[in-house]
Amino acid sequence: MKVAITGATGLVGRRLSERLAAEGHTVYGLSRSAPRQAGAFSNVFAWDAEEAPPPEQALAGMDAVVHLAGETISQRWTPDAKRRIRDSRVAGTRRLIEGLSTVSRRPAVLVSASAIGYYGSRGDETLTESAPPGQGFLAQVCQEWENQAMLAESLGMRVVRLRTGMALSAKGGALPRMLPPFKAGLGGRLGSGDQWVSWIHLEDLARLIGFLLDHTVSGPVNATAPNPVTNAAFTKVLAGVLRRPALFPVPRFALRVMFGEMAGILLDSQRVIPAAAGSAGFEFQYPEVEAALTTLLGG
Ligand SMILES: NC(=O)c1ccc[n+]([C@@H]2O[C@H](COP(=O)([O-])OP(=O)(O)OC[C@H]3O[C@@H](n4cnc5c(N)ncnc54)[C@H](OP(=O)(O)O)[C@@H]3O)[C@@H](O)[C@H]2O)c1
Numbered sequence: 001m002k003v004a005i006t007g008a009t010g011l012v013g014r015r016l017s018e019r020l021a022a023e024g025h026t027v028y029g030l031s032r033s034a035p036r037q038a039g040a041f042s043n044v045f046a047w048d049a050e051e052a053p054p055p056e057q058a059l060a061g062m063d064a065v066v067h068l069a070g071e072t073i074s075q076r077w078t079p080d081a082k083r084r085i086r087d088s089r090v091a092g093t094r095r096l097i098e099g100l101s102t103v104s105r106r107p108a109v110l111v112s113a114s115a116i117g118y119y120g121s122r123g124d125e126t127l128t129e130s131a132p133p134g135q136g137f138l139a140q141v142c143q144e145w146e147n148q149a150m151l152a153e154s155l156g157m158r159v160v161r162l163r164t165g166m167a168l169s170a171k172g173g174a175l176p177r178m179l180p181p182f183k184a185g186l187g188g189r190l191g192s193g194d195q196w197v198s199w200i201h202l203e204d205l206a207r208l209i210g211f212l213l214d215h216t217v218s219g220p221v222n223a224t225a226p227n228p229v230t231n232a233a234f235t236k237v238l239a240g241v242l243r244r245p246a247l248f249p250v251p252r253f254a255l256r257v258m259f260g261e262m263a264g265i266l267l268d269s270q271r272v273i274p275a276a277a278g279s280a281g282f283e284f285q286y287p288e289v290e291a292a293l294t295t296l297l298g299g
Contacts (some may be wrong), residue, residue, distance in 0.1 A: 001213065002154045004058055004107070006030040006049065006096065007068030008041060011172040012113075012164075015206045016066065017041055023210070030058055030069070049092025050084070053099030062107040064213050067096055067149070070113065073138070074177075077261045081139035086141050092212060101155055109158040110209045111212050112149035116165045116198050116224060118142035121268035123235035124196070128275035129163070129220040146220070155281030164270055165198035165224035167205050169297045173248065178238065179297075181248075187239055188248035195269035198224040201296070211282050224289050231266075234289060241293045 003020055007013045017027045021218075045058035049069045056165030058066065069092055071084040089117045093112065100106060119127045120134015120280040133143050146161045153159050167173050178236035181187045200223055208223055229237070239246035256265040274282075 001008065001025045001063040002028065002061065003028060003064045003066060003213065004028045004045075004054075004062045005066045005068065006047065006054070007070060007113070008044075009033070010068055011169060011202065012167060012205060012209075013066075013068045013171070015202050016068075016209050016277065019206045019210060027059060028062065028099045030054055030057045031273070034063060039287070049088050049095060051095075052286070053095045055104070056099070056103055059099055059107065060103040061105045064109045064111070065096070065100070065107050066213075067093065067110060067112040068125045068210060073163050073262070073265065075262070076259065077137070082137065086144070089141060090143040090148055093145055094151075096154070097148060097151045100157070102150060106155060107157065109160070109213060110149065111160045111162055111197040111209055112146070112152075112159045114142050114146050114149070114163045114220070114273045116163050116222065116270045117265070117268075118146070118163050119270050119272065121195075121270070123269050124271060127222075127270060127272045128232075129222055130275075134183070136268075138265070158216065160212050160218055161220045162209070162212070163220055163222045163224075163272070165222070165228075165270070166198050167202050168199050168218035168296060169202035173202070175296065179242075182238055182242050182244055182246065185244045186248050187235060187244065187246040188250055188278055189232045189246070190266050191231070193230060193235060195231050195267055196228050197231050197234045198222075198228040198270050198272035199234070199289060200225050201292040204284050204286050207285065208277060208282055211277075211280070215280055219276070222272050223277070224272045224274050225284055225289070225292070226274055226278065227289065228273075229289050230269050237290050237293055241289045241297050
């Protein structure tokens with residue numbers, strides 16, 4: 001299969017590219033820094049999602065597109081950062097669809113990133129793909145992002161909207177940023193610790209995307225492990241795997257002072273269940289957080 005991946009240089013894109021290449025697929029990366037990325041992929045095309053549609057040769061003749069590009073949300077949400085977070089996803093996806101609409105030999109499938117931020121903050125409610133969207137900046141961005149991706153359906157493409165949870169990897173994303181206080185024995189729950197954390201091992205995320213390319217699934221797919229945990233439980237497991245105490249809870253107000261509005265991603269509660277992946281027959285290699293963290297952190 002020939003697969004084009006936008007945001008291929010990111011945490012998810014890199015692992016996915018490696019997996020697909022190892023399985024014998026041909027991977028084409030799309031990147032804003034194409035010349036520096038040459039060598040990492042079978043081929044790499046320059047594309048800035050904030051500028052224009054991708055070049056035709058990056059899409060024509062592909063069997064599938066995996067769209068992961070987007071400005072990181074792990075930064076202080078200044079007005080300018082919020083604009084980039086939104087535009088790189090919403091306008092970026094619109095430009096991708098524009099590009100797809102003009103190519104003659106169009107890919108059959110688009111797997112387009114979204115996030116569990118779609119659901120907003122929902123307490124203890126169990127959230128499958130049929131749950132309605134929530135409130136807040138990320139929920140709004142995710143809805144608009146998904147609406148753009150869905151336009152590819154009118155081009156005859158199968159479209160998967162991947163509502164990803166916190167991807168766990170030792171090499172990037174949220175986990176390495178959590179480690180320093182925990183390793184120093186200064187870790188603790190965030191706020192009340194009652195908020196649900198929906199996570200997925202990066203390896204399962206890459207496996208799931210590969211599975212979705214091969215199976216005739218469409219619509220929203222929650223990319224989260226089947227056993228979400230509360231922040232308090234996550235904290236306990238992480239401290240246990242690192243063999244450190246976790247006695248220092250971080251109060252809500254301190255998180256708000258440190259991170260501003262972005263603290264919401266640490267405090268929002270999303271108890272997400274991967275119902276669509278389960279019905280399609282996908283099996284998680286890491287369904288439990290303790291085994292996931294143990295393999296990642298070598299405990
Ligand atoms: N990792 C997670 O836990 C998680 C959770 C939920 C949802 N997601 C979503 O899944 C997607 C992939 O996640 P990831 O962790 O791999 O992200 P990532 O590591 O931040 O990589 C995203 C890629 O997008 C490109 N990019 C960054 N800023 C951009 C901008 N302003 N305009 C256009 N392109 C830009 C970059 O590629 P180039 O520099 O090469 O162009 C970057 O490598 C993202 O859309 C993310 O929101 C991830």
